Amino acid sequence: MYKRRRNTNKSLTAAQLERFANQLALPGMTAERQQRLVQATVVVLGLNATGTTCAMHLAQAGVGRLILVDCEFVGISDVAVHPLLSMADVGSCKAEIVAERLRTMCPELRVEVRAQQFDPHNAESLLYEADLAVEGLSNWQDKLLASDNCMHVLKPLIHAGLIEFSFHVFSMMPGRSACLRCVFSNLGLDDLPASGPGRGEMGAIAGLAGAFQAAEAIKIITRLGTISGNHLLRFDVLRSEFDDMTRLTGRSDCPDCGRWG
Numbered sequence: 001m002y003k004r005r006r007n008t009n010k011s012l013t014a015a016q017l018e019r020f021a022n023q024l025a026l027p028g029m030t031a032e033r034q035q036r037l038v039q040a041t042v043v044v045l046g047l048n049a050t051g052t053t054c055a056m057h058l059a060q061a062g063v064g065r066l067i068l069v070d071c072e073f074v075g076i077s078d079v080a081v082h083p084l085l086s087m088a089d090v091g092s093c094k095a096e097i098v099a100e101r102l103r104t105m106c107p108e109l110r111v112e113v114r115a116q117q118f119d120p121h122n123a124e125s126l127l128y129e130a131d132l133a134v135e136g137l138s139n140w141q142d143k144l145l146a147s148d149n150c151m152h153v154l155k156p157l158i159h160a161g162l163i164e165f166s167f168h169v170f171s172m173m174p175g176r177s178a179c180l181r182c183v184f185s186n187l188g189l190d191d192l193p194a195s196g197p198g199r200g201e202m203g204a205i206a207g208l209a210g211a212f213q214a215a216e217a218i219k220i221i222t223r224l225g226t227i228s229g230n231h232l233l234r235f236d237v238l239r240s241e242f243d244d245m246t247r248l249t250g251r252s253d254c255p256d257c258g259r260w261g
């Protein structure tokens with residue numbers, strides 16, 4: 001859970017006040033809330049197109065430290081759906097390239113690369129350093145692994161899923177919301193969508209999902225707005241229909257959700 005105490009009395013610098021002037025002009029967006037972003041650490045588990053988009057928006061919003069976890073190399077098909085990548089990057093370490101672009105965009109950002117597969121052996125140590133996690137994992141089993149471990153260490157997880165021309169975003173808040181396993185069961189996603197090369201993905205839709213993830217993360221860090229838990233937003237782009245699902249519940253026999261009754 002996001003409970004780490006921070007000294008947010010440190011003032012923003014003149015340069016930060018100027019850079020974040022538009023964001024600070026939003027109702028309720030105080031210098032203290034901006035300082036929470038500056039002092040926050042977010043771990044980005046996987047740099048698929050949603051994860052990369054989310055990392056970009058978090059950096060722009062002023063999150064002070066990002067940990068990028070991805071061991072893949074840039075493929076030609078990545079360039080068509082990812083922001084920040086170009087054909088000149090094909091064959092390079094994706095996390096290193098994204099980190100380099102983010103440093104150029106936001107020189108004050110501390111961005112760290114963990115060029116490794118997110119797996120059961122490193123999951124908890126990666127999460128331990130962060131205030132919250134966002135996942136940009138392409139494999140649905142890895143998304144469940146992220147859920148299991150975030151539930152275990154009580155860290156919020158912002159999940160995004162793409163299925164053809166629709167996407168959904170779910171902010172998992174341990175102790176206040178169901179885990180992803182239970183949410184997928186609620187959604188009828190027990191047979192997880194296929195993943196891997198050629199899975200069907202459009203950059204514009206992935207970008208929408210990644211931006212949504214970033215907005216949810218910013219809300220949690222700044223404590224602006226409402227994170228109700230058990231609340232999933234789904235958008236069908238072809239139908240232009242939003243679906244706001246609010247009664248998702250954890251199963252009583254779930255080892256994670258069951259312990260909170």
Ligand SMILES: [Zn+2]
Nearest residue numbers: 179182254257
């Ligand atoms: Zn559960």
